[in-house]
Amino acid sequence: MSSTSKLLSSSKLFGGMIKQFTHESAVTKTPMRYSVFVPSGDVLGNGNGQMPVLYYLSGLTCTDENFTHKAGAAQHAAKHNIILVAPDTSPRRTEDPLVGEDDAYDFGSGAGFYINATESPWAEGGYRMDDYINQELPDIVAEALGSNVVDAERRSIFGHSMGGHGALTCALRNPGKYQSCSAFAPISNPTQCPWGKKAFEGYLGSTEAGAEYDATELAKTYAGPSMDILMDTGSADDFYTQGQLLPENFVKACNGNKLLQVESRMQEGYDHSYNFISTFVGDHIGFHAQHLNR
């Protein structure tokens, strides 16, 4: 049983409120923190105060705060009357961590990869971020903000790097659940890159077991409603040049599936940082608004 969210902070921003909550997660069996931006209200003028929700999944090492502090997204969400939700990237244990949980930046704490672990100790240790994002968090958010504010039927997802992988896989594994999907510099074919192989071997026991969480593999067999996907990658992104991202593989898979329309843009000179994200976050939120507010 999930507990009610507890408000940690609240601050006015672009006419709305940025709020940080914590709750005891039934999925991870730990406290989980998340941040929400709630626009001021009914800009559509139709008397319906309910707003759609756009989830943002962060990359390796991040918490809920990297996006809310650095992306400059709230101005665009305020303009389009969209609620932004930024969860954490893994369970967090301040005391008594699992063996190895805090040893690496790309595995364990801060690196949940948005999958349900099957291997010990991660499975028992709450590394079930797929269930957390797709099953538990929407209800937690709706309860915290109220059903008069949250439109549970309109939902989209985006993310960065590991969270770009997460956004793509959440959308592809749950057909129809998200109206649209976008990603900044996503890990697009994780069974073929070092970050993905390490995560899948550790959490799932093998790289092969990660196929069910690999966006490129999922795109080949996706059979849900037609879906639009927007992706941006920077040409000066060291992780792109090192072969961690492989967006071309995902685009190729989408091109073979008429249900998926992907626009993948190479942004000249941009790197992997929030400087890149903040430059294009307005495009992404505008893209989601087209799907959420029609």
Add this chain to the structure above:
Amino acid sequence: MSSTSKLLSSSKLFGGMIKQFTHESAVTKTPMRYSVFVPSGDVLGNGNGQMPVLYYLSGLTCTDENFTHKAGAAQHAAKHNIILVAPDTSPRRTEDPLVGEDDAYDFGSGAGFYINATESPWAEGGYRMDDYINQELPDIVAEALGSNVVDAERRSIFGHSMGGHGALTCALRNPGKYQSCSAFAPISNPTQCPWGKKAFEGYLGSTEAGAEYDATELAKTYAGPSMDILMDTGSADDFYTQGQLLPENFVKACNGNKLLQVESRMQEGYDHSYNFISTFVGDHIGFHAQHLNR
């Protein structure tokens, strides 16, 4: 003799570049770090690549990075073709700090108050941020970016809290040096508030000695060129309600001096954080652009 700036990092942002530099300061006798946003170039289309410079002075506890990471200012500077410069708020000693230098958030490290200390050990210890900002830094920046990029004749200044105090006093103490001045939640009458009294007693030996750095006192006797000033303060700012900011005192002094035109806005529900700054930073940069780009 100031040393040449050394580039620490560089990243593309809204078509321009955000760069972080360090240099050995002749004023503070320490290494000093600063960040610069340089727009992509000649949007005015007149073949002159030189751009004006807008200085941003941060508040207590901040470095050069708070503003560049959290304010969302670059998009507006890019639009108006203005260079942004964010210096640090004090000298920094990683080894062998002065006695008491790191003991409090509101004095010493991170709290230089943009004044030239006269008391020991602060005077000898490089707490001469007035000289640093107004005398040394402009030449350092021009050298780092090149005189073909920096227009040394067009310069404005803004800041937040302690840095709002700094922006007001830099502009008022140096008539004609800055084309315009603005502030977020400035400490407007520091000889009358706890933060200011502590700083002036420590750095200058008495609160009274701080009159020469008190914006409200300076506004009464300012005799330079006519100057426009924009100020925003949040009604939910705890430091405002605690009497640390006192913007009304500054407005009253300006109203008695026909050379100063101040627009002071009370923003309903906003607090002292970068959520407040990011909401209104577009207004401020637009205000400065009117004075810098005409």
